[in-house]
Structures are given as C-alpha cells and as structure tokens.
Amino acid sequence: NAGVTQTPKFRILKIGQSMTLQCTQDMNHNYMYWYRQDPGMGLKLIYYSVGAGITDKGEVPNGYNVSRSTTEDFPLRLELAAPSQTSVYFCASSYIGTPNTEAFFGQGTRLTVV
Amino acid sequence: AQTVTQSQPEMSVQEAETVTLSCTYDTSENNYYLFWYKQPPSRQMILVIRQEAYKQQNATENRFSVNFQKAAKSFSLKISDSQLGDTAMYFCAYGGDDKIIFGKGTRLHILP
Numbered sequence: 001n002a003g004v005t006q007t008p009k010f011r012i013l014k015i016g017q018s019m020t021l022q023c024t025q026d027m028n029h030n031y032m033y034w035y036r037q038d039p040g041m042g043l044k045l046i047y048y049s050v051g052a053g054i055t056d057k058g059e060v061p062n063g064y065n066v067s068r069s070t071t072e073d074f075p076l077r078l079e080l081a082a083p084s085q086t087s088v089y090f091c092a093s094s095y096i097g098t099p100n101t102e103a104f105f106g107q108g109t110r111l112t113v114v
Numbered sequence: 115a116q117t118v119t120q121s122q123p124e125m126s127v128q129e130a131e132t133v134t135l136s137c138t139y140d141t142s143e144n145n146y147y148l149f150w151y152k153q154p155p156s157r158q159m160i161l162v163i164r165q166e167a168y169k170q171q172n173a174t175e176n177r178f179s180v181n182f183q184k185a186a187k188s189f190s191l192k193i194s195d196s197q198l199g200d201t202a203m204y205f206c207a208y209g210g211d212d213k214i215i216f217g218k219g220t221r222l223h224i225l226p
Contacts, residue, residue, distance in 0.1 A: 030165070033214065042120075042205060042218035049213050058213065088157065094214060101147050101166075103214045105159035 002026050006091050006106035013081040013113045021076040021109050023091030031094045032074040033058075033067065033103065038088040043090065049074055081113045116141045118208050120217035127196055128225050135183075135191045135220045137206030144168075147209035148182065148189045154202040162204070163186075165189065196224045 003103040007022045024044060025032065030051050035043040045058030049068040063085060071101075088110050092103040101109075117140045118188070127133040150162040165173045165182050172180050177197075181190045193200055200222045206217040 028159075035216070040221075043216040045213060045215055048213045056212070059215075086184070090159065091215070094209070101209060102149060102161045102164055103151075103159075108157050112205070 002019055003104040004024070004091055004104050006089075006109050008109060009107065010061065010110050011112070013078075013111065015079050015081060015083065015113060017044065018077070018079050019081070021078070021089055021111075022078045023074045023106060024072050025074075025091075025093040025104070026072065026094070027093060028071060029093035029104070030071070032068065033092045033094075034064070034076045035090045036060065036085075036090065037090060037108075038087050046076065046089075057105070078111075083113050085111065086113045087111060116143070116208050116210055116215055117224065118206055118215055120206050122220045124221045124223070126223040129149045129196060129198060131196055132194050133195075133196055133222065135204055135206075135222065137189045137191070137217060139145060139187050139206070141187070141191060141208065141209050141210060143210050145211075146190055146206050148180075149207040149209065149214070150178070150180070150189075150191045151205045151207060151216075152200075153205065159205075161188035179219070193222075198224050198226060200224050 004025045033048045034046040047066040049055045091106040094103045146167045148165045152160045165174045177194045203219045205219045
C-alpha cells in the first residue's frame, strides 16, 4: 500500500537549472496538491488539481508549473531555479466529500538551490 | 478566499498537563472539513483529528479533542495528559470544495 510517493527525497540544484518533482498516488484520489514548507513555517499551497486535466494556482505559484494528465500523477516543474525556491516540497492527495476526508502526504523533497 | 490563522507560534507545557492550541479560520462555504495535523521532526504529516462542519458534536480521538465553534469560526485542539511524544509542530487545516489550506503552525514542546 504505497499511498503518495514523491521522488527524489533530496536534490541540490544550481541557480538557473530546471527539474521536475514527481508525485504519484495509488488511492484513486481526485484531488492532488503541491505545498512548500520553508524552515519553521507552515505549508503554502503552490498548485492543486481537482481531477485529470484540471489544475489551478494556489498561494505561491510563481516559478512553478504542473500538469495532471492522469489521476495518479501530478508532477511539479521548476524552471530556472532560484535560491528563493529552497524549501521542502510536499505532494498530497485527498478525496474530499466523504466522512473520511483527509490529505495524505508524501515524504517530502528537500530542495536546495545554490 | 479561505484563510487559516494560528496565533500561537510556540508553546511549552509540562508532561501530563493539558494544553490547548488555537485556530481560527475564515470562509464563506457552508460545507467543509477542519483538521489538525502533527509534524514531528521526521517531517511526516500525521492526521490527528478531523471535524466535519455540518456535525455539531466535537470530534475526539483518545487524548485529543476539539472545540469547534462554527459561528465564531474557531477550531481549537485540546491535548490531555500530554506526553513527550506529543512534541511536534501542529497545523490547523481547512478543507473546502476544492483545496486544503494550512495555518502557519504551532510548535509544541512537552517538557519532562
């Protein structure tokens, strides 16, 4: 029972490089999310998706892009990495609308931009 | 837009005491969920308790209970008989029609 799987767990990027953070879930959840967590801070919503083919911006979308071609996958793309994107990134999924609604989280990706 | 506010950045209590963490939120939706998540140093996000807005009865999970005041848009977490393993960041979260958003968190220290 894998749940939400994120890769990689750690990554160091140079300024200006690009990368994709992968996220996949096997719970058939319709909602998926990307959050970033800066040191000692809360989770800020970057992008979210309510289903395949549908994505929307959260609080801090600048510098990121997403796609949702399947129910299972929700990759986050960083173009032209900047030091301000140094953070821990969490992917999550949920099925809002049932009594057991909750967000299930991946283990996080620690990204450092130098 | 929905917002979640946690006004206590950090708290410390002695082991076995009771502690209450505060959370307020703002929304115009009628149906929603509220959550408390725990994040220990491992960074893992763990659901502590959830409350459905249409249920008037406050949710409880063992030593954890909430005080849900819908009209006041308040959702506090009470931890009874606190244990050293309760030391963690606690996040209040709001789940609406399309997304889940989090407060900034309260860092809770349980002292031996």
